[in-house]
Amino acid sequence: MTELLVGTRKGLFVLEGEPVAAFEITTRAFVGEPVDYAMRDPRTGRLYAAVTSPFWGPRIWFTDGAPGGEDWQPARGVALPKGGKEALKRIWVIVAGEADGVIYAGGDPGVLFESRDDGETWALNSALWEHPTRPRWRRDSGGLSVHSIVPWPGEPDRLALAISAAGVWLTEDGGASWSHGNEGIVADYLPEEARANAIDLCVHHLERAPLRPERLFMQFHGGVYRSDDAGRSWADIAAGLPHDFGFPVVLDPADPDSAYVIPVTTEDRVTDGRVVVWETRDAGATWMPRDRGLPQHNAWLSVLRQSFAATGSGAGLELYFGATSGEIVGSGDAGASWFGVATRLPAIASVRAG
Amino acid sequence: MAIVRLRGQLEKLAGSSELTIEGGTVTEVLKALEQEHQGLDGWILDERGVLRRHINVFVNGEPAEPDGAVEEKDKLEILPAISGG
Numbered sequence: 334m335t336e337l338l339v340g341t342r343k344g345l346f347v348l349e350g351e352p353v354a355a356f357e358i359t360t361r362a363f364v365g366e367p368v369d370y371a372m373r374d375p376r377t378g379r380l381y382a383a384v385t386s387p388f389w390g391p392r393i394w395f396t397d398g399a400p401g402g403e404d405w406q407p408a409r410g411v412a413l414p415k416g417g418k419e420a421l422k423r424i425w426v427i428v429a430g431e432a433d434g435v436i437y438a439g440g441d442p443g444v445l446f447e448s449r450d451d452g453e454t455w456a457l458n459s460a461l462w463e464h465p466t467r468p469r470w471r472r473d474s475g476g477l478s479v480h481s482i483v484p485w486p487g488e489p490d491r492l493a494l495a496i497s498a499a500g501v502w503l504t505e506d507g508g509a510s511w512s513h514g515n516e517g518i519v520a521d522y523l524p525e526e527a528r529a530n531a532i533d534l535c536v537h538h539l540e541r542a543p544l545r546p547e548r549l550f551m552q553f554h555g556g557v558y559r560s561d562d563a564g565r566s567w568a569d570i571a572a573g574l575p576h577d578f579g580f581p582v583v584l585d586p587a588d589p590d591s592a593y594v595i596p597v598t599t600e601d602r603v604t605d606g607r608v609v610v611w612e613t614r615d616a617g618a619t620w621m622p623r624d625r626g627l628p629q630h631n632a633w634l635s636v637l638r639q640s641f642a643a644t645g646s647g648a649g650l651e652l653y654f655g656a657t658s659g660e661i662v663g664s665g666d667a668g669a670s671w672f673g674v675a676t677r678l679p680a681i682a683s684v685r686a687g
Numbered sequence: 688m689a690i691v692r693l694r695g696q697l698e699k700l701a702g703s704s705e706l707t708i709e710g711g712t713v714t715e716v717l718k719a720l721e722q723e724h725q726g727l728d729g730w731i732l733d734e735r736g737v738l739r740r741h742i743n744v745f746v747n748g749e750p751a752e753p754d755g756a757v758e759e760k761d762k763l764e765i766l767p768a769i770s771g772g
Contacts, residue, residue, distance in 0.1 A: 388739065388741045388767040389730045389731075409728075412734050413734040416734075416736065420733035420734045421733075
């Protein structure tokens, strides 16, 4: 049985099913509230939800009970320093760390939080918050978001994260200091003269290959990239794709040469009438369209950066993506074929599978 | 001391539907409320100390501004704003 945690504009939906046919909606929680992200920590089973209440502000909630129950608790410390000029706008992502009890969360305005007690209390990462380049970071239409956090398997002090639009950031000392990882990324939305030392790089999503942790894949704002040196430098691997624009990227954890992307047009940021997932198994040298079972006529889907998820690995890799139009599609055979999981949900902001 | 009335989520977090709080303005009362009841910290005022955008405060039944004066035994109610579309 596979569980999908689906964050939507109108609450958290939990779906369960087998990876062959439509899933059952088993739970709604935070009814009517924007749920930007939800995940279950595989180490503890604890469930987390990032909820941006239009009234009470952004917050992380957690529960050890049933997702539809009354046990959800608001976490403490998910806030910027009091008395400053900025307020936390949104939590974009929550990720299990490598050390026991450690959880990370990224948010707007370009902030990283760390918890050492399984998400009950949190602290702002001050080195990133006070980084001297921060005045040069630029908001994109979605804000200034830490949306991708990728731990290094087995090495708790090594972490990469991505900010839209402030590029890739790397730490090897547990977040005490941060360095850029932007070499090779070309921001064609900037004048040529401004590209060489640009810091306002609009990374859309970042993933690390767990069996070869120095390898990362990135969907950029115009470009798909791979790094083989832990995120310090990047090579464009978009050749062969119909569009180099998109938002999410997912990997098969069993294959460090694998990546899946969902290209959309640069102009309107939706699929170009056909929905096609593109897969590489040679680290981006070639790409293969995976469209069996996906809509091929009049399909203009918008799939956001947190709305493409994978669980399992190898031939049994399950893939799921959700659209802002409220439909979810899945594959139980690593993208070889696709089936409808759900329709008519509110606009989907995130999908996590487990 | 003003009388602060809470409903819904705020009542649950504070563990009470009515509290007496010191303060000479709406913002002073709200700051004191959040300080005295840590479960409410950040729910009404953001990190800048600014009243969250979609929250309305009423004093004695009248809409109040953050810098509005609060007198002894005034009744404050903190409510989500009307929203929709």
